[in-house]
Amino acid sequence: MKRTVLVRNARVAAMGAVAVLLVVAGVWSSWASAQHVLLSKGREHGTLTVTGCTEEMCSGRFVPEDRGSSRSTVVIARSVAVAKGRTLPVVVKPGTDEAVRTGWAGGLHAWLPLGGALLLASLVIGGGLRMTRTAWSSAALGGALLLGTFFAL
Template sequence: MNHARNAAMALVALLLVVAGVWSSWGSAQHVLLSKGREHGTLTVTGCNEETCSGRYVPDGPPSPHTTLTIEHSVAAGKGQALPVVVKPGTSEAVRTGWGGGLHAWLPLGGALLLAAPVVGGGLRLTRTAWSLAGVGGALLLGAFFAL
């Protein structure tokens, strides 16, 4: 019975971490693997509840995009100029640099914090649980201060 409980707790913790990576990868891939993608600067002109939009100026050759949208949570405010990378085939941008990279991995940070009590309480691995919580918390705090 003890082995079944440990296996179930390990599966739940693994599921949480994999879900965090899966959720993060949608934005993180554009920040981490930005070589060969379109880079530029987005100047925020207006925001609604979910997104902000603005004027886009590419770093390289002329772009078919003149305006782009970005998540409201990574756009500081109207008039702010942000370094961005364009998601291929869309008019959406992802913030680059430390702030954008840490923001992209926020779901993983939350998943690590959620997995920590499962690992500590269910698997009785307290040091590992504290490590997971520390890494998850550091990721969340880093994103908060970088943005």
């Protein structure tokens, strides 16, 4: 009897730790880009016209909003939404020439890893913790974030 309770509690603790780890990793991964979109006050804003792409990065002509900037080109991470010839509103990461897309599309794209983490965590929550309502809520939130990003881009 005591062994069964011990095993059940160990399973719940392990699955809870895995679910929390997944969500924390999703937030951590998302925050690397999301901080520049959400906390963009005082940062360099402008538009990027994509002129060329490599396997991982795209570069292009940068037109700053304040016209006081000395930079004329910036790079942005390549994604399905970044194509040659597109003009995107961006904010430049401080101290670099790397830009991040702004607005709703940029904000949702920045939180995309969290959406995937919520979907993965929902499997652990439902299967390992047997918390079906919480699992469905996590899956719905993650799925909504992924679909919102898809339609915004």
